[in-house]
Amino acid sequence: MDIKKIGYLGPRATFTAQAVTTLFPEKESKPLVTIPACIDAVVNGEVDVAVVPIENTIEGSVNLTIDYLIHEQPLKIIGEVIIPISQHLMVHPYHSSNWKEIEGVYSHPHAIAQCHKFLYDEFQHTHFEYTTSTAAAAKYISENPHQKFAAIANELAAKEYGLSIVKRDIHDFENNHTRFVVLHKNFVELDHVVKESSGNKTTLMITLPSDRAGALHQVLSAFAWRKLNLSKIESRPMKTGLGNYFFLIDIEQRMDDVLIPSTIAELEALECGVKVLGSYPYFRI
Numbered sequence: 199m200d201i202k203k204i205g206y207l208g209p210r211a212t213f214t215a216q217a218v219t220t221l222f223p224e225k226e227s228k229p230l231v232t233i234p235a236c237i238d239a240v241v242n243g244e245v246d247v248a249v250v251p252i253e254n255t256i257e258g259s260v261n262l263t264i265d266y267l268i269h270e271q272p273l274k275i276i277g278e279v280i281i282p283i284s285q286h287l288m289v290h291p292y293h294s295s296n297w298k299e300i301e302g303v304y305s306h307p308h309a310i311a312q313c314h315k316f317l318y319d320e321f322q323h324t325h326f327e328y329t330t331s332t333a334a335a336a337k338y339i340s341e342n343p344h345q346k347f348a349a350i351a352n353e354l355a356a357k358e359y360g361l362s363i364v365k366r367d368i369h370d371f372e373n374n375h376t377r378f379v380v381l382h383k384n385f386v387e388l389d390h391v392v393k394e395s396s397g398n399k400t401t402l403m404i405t406l407p408s409d410r411a412g413a414l415h416q417v418l419s420a421f422a423w424r425k426l427n428l429s430k431i432e433s434r435p436m437k438t439g440l441g442n443y444f445f446l447i448d449i450e451q452r453m454d455d456v457l458i459p460s461t462i463a464e465l466e467a468l469e470c471g472v473k474v475l476g477s478y479p480y481f482r483i
């Protein structure tokens with residue numbers, strides 16, 4: 199499948215932009231303001247695919263991505279890229295000598311959450327402002343040099359927006375990675391990527407029959423006795439009433455002719471709803 203244009207959570211120099219250049223270094227890309235805008239841009243044909251964050255080691259799922267895909271625009275996952283995340287504190291060069299006196303910290307909610315301990319220890323009396331991305335925070339700080347504010351963002355953003363990094367690697371846990379998904383209208387093969395894939399996954403959305411004792415146990419058994427290795431299971435609200443949840447399950451292999459189709463048939467026989475969200479290669483950087 200020929201990808202010409204990629205939409206991503208912008209502005210320039212977000213972590214999502216890094217994910218895009220890692221996987222598609224030579225493709226044209228378009229920064230968009232929010233995750234829903236990236237997904238809508240694929241639906242409207244403005245871009246061929248979107249790359250958006252879906253999960254972080256420290257903070258967990260990016261709920262906006264999951265919910266928008268499930269409830270609003272059912273795009274397919276055609277690939278995944280996992281990149282290391284280093285969060286840095288940066289200020290306008292005017293404030294690099296007195297950065298400890300900053301009065302506000304701007305960043306994406308996920309980035310602020312990844313640095314929670316650091317912020318609690320160092321800036322307990324500072325207020326936090328959420329932005330649409332880490333790079334949006336860096337851009338805001340560069341455009342407001344007289345305010346004593348800092349941004350949490352990556353090295354690329356510091357360069358792009360002319361900020362000084364005053365404290366490096368402020369994320370609370372060392373092993374910090376984010377998974378990004380590549381979304382397309384259809385189930386298509388992701389080819390012409392520069393990296394060798396690290397493996398394959400299939401993602402299913404499963405709903406349980408209501409009020410059935412042991413239903414989740416039965417679902418998991420269907421995978422277990424076929425020795426299908428699951429790399430993730432997560433529940434999210436259906437948004438239809440308290441206690442109504444769906445499950446997202448990642449299987450560590452591609453859709454095949456036998457094992458996954460027979461699991462789906464077994465789950466449907468148990469009156470579960472099953473939807474395939476994608477079967478795709480992943481790339482660990």
Ligand SMILES: O=C(O)C(=O)C[C@]1(C(=O)O)C=C[C@@H](O)C=C1
Pocket residue numbers: 207211212213214215251254260283306308309330331332333376
């Ligand atoms: O703000 C960015 O730079 C993003 O790409 C978004 C995002 C996220 O939503 O999790 C991506 C990676 C980091 O975990 C922090 C923020």
